[in-house]
Amino acid sequence: MRDLNIGTKVGLELLTDKWNALTLSNLTAEAAGFMVLREKVRGISTLKLLTVLAKLEQLDLVTSTETYEYGLTATGVKLQQDLANLEAWGNRVITEMGAE
Template sequence: MVMRDLNIGTKVGLSVLNDRWDALVLTNLTVAPMAIMNLRQQIRGLSTLKLLNVLARLTELGLVVATADYQFQLTAAGTHFQHQLQQLEVWGDQMIIDMQ
């Protein structure tokens, strides 16, 4: 079977991986609620407006949830995605070592 295009799930996953802000927010969030300004301080170069847009997108995808007092935390799906990001980092690091 010839595959001419990626399925929708793959496209969604790659769009999150391809956006550095999405990946950085997911990497820095935890399952414990975090104040938005604390998150912003951990990610240099990310404006408050951009962070709010990223959080809204990740919330739509079910990876992040806002608490009643406007703190943010990972959902179970977000935690799983964060783990996948960590595995991708390990794989990438190993590839760099293997190429040397």
Template sequence: MVMRDLTIGTKVGLELLTNKWHALTLCNLTATPVDFMVLRNRVRGISTLKLLTVLAKLEQLGLVVSTPDYAYGLTSEGVILKRDLAHLEAWGNRVITEMA
């Protein structure tokens, strides 16, 4: 099968992956919820408002879950995407190494 255009699903996935704050936030979360301020310190360079916006978007996409006391963790889908991001990073690292 030849791909002639990107599907809507591909576009959504690429939009998520190409936004550094989305990717960094996902990479700094686990299935065990972490306090918002702990997460805020892990994701360097992001404002509090931007992090809240990113978390709301990731929650809307079903990748993150929040608790009543403002802790955030990955859903099972979020864990899968985080694993996929790690594979993508490993691939990129191999490409860079081979180019050197």
């Protein structure tokens, strides 16, 4: 492979921003209020969280209500599962490196 394909580039761009990954990790399919999410994603400013949510909604990963509640779409749930698998892989690598 000489270069990453466009899909890989989009996925990596999304996940290399820690706020995207942390926001996705703290959402569920059931909508929760903005302030509840704001408390879960520690260290993020209100403006940055709103920006991240808007981007994730544009990518059809997050849905919102008129009362500022946010939840994962079916696509968002799938990506959240993929993130959990990536985390598990990373944890295995770290454990194996420590065992050497």
